[in-house]
Amino acid sequence: MGTTVFWMLPLLLVMPVEVRESSDFHLAGDYLLGGLFTLHANIKGIAHLNYMQVPRCKDYDVKVLGYNLMQAMRFAVEEINNDSRLLPGVSLGYEMVDVCYVTNNIQPVLYFLAKENFNLPIQQDYSSYEPRVVAVIGPDTSESVVTVSNFLSLFLLPQITYSAVSDEFRDNSRFPALFRTIPSGEHQIKAMIQLITYFHWNWVIVIASSDDYGRENSQLFNEKLKGEKICVAFQESLPVPLGNKTLMPAEKRRLEAIVDKIQNSSAKVVVVLSLDLALYDFFEEAISQNVTGYVWIASESWSIDPVIHGISRIQQIGTFLGISTQNIPIPGFSDFRVRQTPTGRPETDKKHSGPTCNQECDTCPDTLKSYNAILTHSGDRVAYNVYSAVYTVAHALHRLLGCNAIGCAKDTVYPWKLLQEIRKVNFTLLGHRIYFDKNGDPPMGLEIIQWQWDTGHDPFKRIAFYNPAQQYLSNVATNISWNTPNNSAPFSVCSNSCQLGQRKKPMGLHICCFECINCPAGTYLNQSGDFECQPCPPHEWSNEGEAHCFRRRLRFLEWREPATLAVALLAGLGFLGTLGALGVFCADCWTPVSVLFNLCFTLCMACITVRSFQIVCVFKMARRLPRAYSCWLRYRGPYASAGLLTLLKAAVVAAHVLLTPAGLTVRHDPDDARAMTLNCNGHYGRALLLNTGLDLALCVLAFGFAYLGRELPTSYSEAKFITLSVTFYFVSSVFLCTFVSVYQGVLVTIFDMAVTVVNLLGISVGYFGPKCYLILFCPERNTAAYFNGVIQGYTMRKE
Incomplete structure (x- = not known):
């Protein structure tokens, strides 16, 4: 029973300040607006909470802007009351309170919610409750807005703040009755x-x-x-x-x-x-x-x-x-704000309710006058926010009361009904559209x-x-006056911008702090702000610190280069030597020294291999395997062996060409990164090993057969010449294959040509040279009788 009685008890608000009829804080009207402004601001903290009383704001310094905004609300109310098009026959009034920065919020809210007799009844349903004011304009700070809104939201009493920018006010579930006429934070x-x-x-x-x-x-x-x-x-x-x-x-x-x-x-x-x-x-x-x-x-x-x-x-x-x-001028406001005595419309027949605590500021008008010049020149920025907030409530009332050109129905206005109309307002005020989006924010810039x-x-x-x-x-101005010695914009960067071709190396945790490092060769950077250099395309190159890549120049063997001249000279000597050997052998083709297998290098190596084998056959197989030796002679073993080996090489080369067709391949020169070489075979190293493999095998066989003939008579030294030639060829070919496997530059071509010429010279000089010497200078030894005598003498000694 006691609990029920408690909920029926009204809350009595006791006002400690006497009524002042001439107060700027109060204007009677058919419908009152509440206003919360900071007129005194030099107090902060919890010092005032040490006393069980409302703080006396007038004991602190006047906040000029706060009083200027309060004057903007008074001006808007009086302008609406003097306008027959908006709320015709209806007068607006106001009740304003100084919130004293953030220390005086609760008492004014309770005052606005109370009845004319200062009672705030505790009820279970407030849908039919009529508070003292129909809407509240303000306060200014986000901290104060939160406190006030927590009370007003319980009654769905509309609240429009003119300078609180906190983004948390976009939450309609927490602030269902809150709007603002300033863009969000x-x-x-x-x-x-x-x-x-x-x-x-x-x-x-x-x-x-x-x-x-x-x-x-x-x-x-x-x-x-x-x-x-x-x-x-x-x-x-x-x-x-x-x-x-x-x-x-x-x-x-x-x-x-x-x-x-x-x-x-x-x-x-x-x-x-x-x-x-x-x-x-x-x-x-x-x-x-x-x-x-x-x-x-x-x-x-x-x-x-x-x-x-x-x-x-x-x-x-x-x-x-x-x-x-935005600075939106309000016509007539500059003169109004310094006007000492308000000239409102006559009071209605409603009982006048006196002012509440902090509805006084004796020094405000004089202080405002002292700053009037700067306020006039600075324009009406935040003042327009207050001005438009008052007009917003007026337009919502105009719709709610069903006003027309003649008048309005002076019905009871319940807060939640007015709230619905405020959400739908859309009108033009001094050339600017006024409405609210779904978050309660205006379209102001x-x-x-x-x-x-x-x-x-x-x-x-x-x-x-x-x-x-x-x-x-x-619309950024170009004539900004910088308060610097040379009137230039101050320079505020952690690190100077890097030049093109330099990347940023971070210093510490800030991306704005870095040192500039040149991009390494083969990379570039042509955009500032990057921390990594981009690699050049495959056929391009760049030097260190370059902003662009350039195409690699094509490098090839030119006739004027020393390496080319040296190889050409060796090739010429080899050609002349080969021609000389060919002439000698053609002139004395009927002699025992001559050979017919000089069609190509492989054929030549096959011939040398067969020849080294034949030496063993003549001096050893003829004695130990006479039947095999006779078959070797009867079926022309040297010719057949050389032909078969040549056919085998032709098959290997043909298979490689068919399986790996030739195509243009670009290689980067390891000696000069700015150059590149062209190759008709992308697998040059593999092709070289494949083509040289058979020749090397023949070389090993020739060396082995020649080694078996090391005991031959000294007067017959052909085996020694073969050993010298094939050993030279083996060493040079192995060196070439090794070089190709680790190096891919233009020197490969030079070495390939040089080794080929040297091998030919080695065979020509090392093998055919002694034969030519024998033909030209020892004709008595270039006879069949001489060779037969040597063979018979060797055979008899072995027996």
């Missing part, structure tokens, strides 16, 4: 990265405040850098001061260390992701340490802050670039601005535009 970070890429910076410093805003945006920045050629030199978090900007000694030393670390870094671009409160002491420290020549990239939270812009000598520390919402300090000019000059739909940075 993802687009802000993408615009920053594209700005950094545009100026070819890849070495940046990230400074973030040690709060939810700094942590979330720095994490998002690091995530979006994946795949980009941008590296973070280091990242630091700024201490956030407690009440009255108080910095503890440890925090002071930390600021000094951060600024000192920035000065010692080679990076010249600093991305500052922080709310404005943590930046005053930071920039004062940077100025005191005489920091110069840096580029400071501001997040949207402080990019157009007039107080930071007005810090003495801040322009000396470098160039300030920032991300901001972002501007890249540069800080200026020229009197009478826009202190936040637009230099580029970022379109969230296309995710592209465009």
Whole structure:
């Protein structure tokens, strides 16, 4: 029973501030809008929680931009009330509260949800509940939005924030009643990265405040850098001061260390992701340490802050670039915001409910006037976000109340019904379409601005535009004023770009830090940014450090080369020697020394082999195997053997040609990588071994038979000549085959030709030379009687 009674008890909100009829925070109307703005910002932390009371925001410094945004909401409400086309016959009112940075969120929310009598009943079903306001505009920071939305979502009370950029607000399951008129933080970070890429910076410093805003945006920045050629030199978090900007000694030393670390870094671009409160002491420290020549990239939270812009000598520390919402001028707003006395429509007959805590700011109007010039020149950026948020609620009410040109039905507006209409709004405001996508985000773009300090000019000059739909940075200005000695963009890279033909060798963990290494010979690199050199195509080559490959020059034996002349000379001598031997043998073909098997080299080797065998037959087989010897003579054994061996060689060569057809083959010259050689046989080494194999076998046989005849009479030294010739041929051929197996250059052809000529000379000089000498100078020994006598004498001695 007690539990049931508890759920029926109302919640009573006690307001400690007296009613002030002339307050700028309150305007009576048929339907009220709630507004949450930061008018005082110099308090942070949990110090106020030590006391069981709502913080007194007016005890701290005025936040000029916060009051300017509150004025934008007042201006929009009054403009709608004076417009007969929108909500005709219906008046809008407002209740606004100072959230005091992030310390005063719960009390205003309870105030907005309560009834006129400050009671908030605890019910089981709120579908028919009518809170004090129909929608809430604000607050500004993501941390505050989360707190407020957790309450408003329970009632499906529409909430439109004008400057909170957190991407977590895209989750409709967590924030079903939340909208925003500023692009998400993802687009802000993408615009920053594209700005950094545009100026070819890849070495940046990230400074973030040690709060939810700094942590979330720095994490998002690091995530979006994946795949980009941008590296973070280091990242630091700024201490956030407690009440009255108080910095503890440890925090002071930390600021000094951060600024000192920035000065010692080679990076010249600093991305500052922080709310404005943590930046005053930071920039004062940077100025005191005489920091110069840096580029400071501001997040949207402080990019157009007039107080930071007005810090003495801040322009000396470098160039300030920032991300901001579009500058859409609001006609009449500049005059309205400095107007002291509001001129709203007459109050309705509803009972006026007095202001709540933190609905006062006596110094706000005067402070705003002191900054009016810079606010006027800087344009209406975030102010338009508030302005469009109010118009969004008005258009949704217009549809919900069934308004026409005459009037509207002043029905009870339940929050969940108004929420459905806000999701469907689509209208044009000052030339720009206003609607929300499925994530509750608007189609608004972002501007890249540069800080200026020229009197009478826009202190936040637009230099580029970022379109969230296309995710592209465009219209980048060419007349950017860099706060550098030569007015040139600062250079912020970890390593200088490599030249063409050089690859990057990583240094450390950052891809932006590297040393340049020349590509080795045979590789090239004609694109910057690669860490590996590409190999040249098979028929091309490059020198070390080349950006392109060139075609290898074709190398061949030229007549003027010494090697060619030497081989040609040997070939000429061999040819002349062969002709001379041929002439001698033709003239004395009837003598015992002559041979007829000189058709080709193989035939010649076959003849030499048969001849060496025949020597053994004459001196040994004739004695031991007379019948075999007679058959050898009867069936012309020498001719038949030479013919069969020649036919065998012809069969081997024909089989190789048929199985391995000739084709043009390109080989790289190992002596000169810039050259290449052409070969008609791709398997030249295998062909050489195959063609030489039979000749080598014949050579071994000839050597063996000649060795068997080592005991022959000294007057008959033909066996010795055969041994000398075949030994010379065997050694040279083995050397050639070995050389071909380990070397594939143009010298193969030279050695092949040279060995062939030398072999021919060896046979001509070593074998046929003595015979020619015998024919020409010892004719008495070139007779059949002499040879027969030698044979008979050898036979008789053996017997």
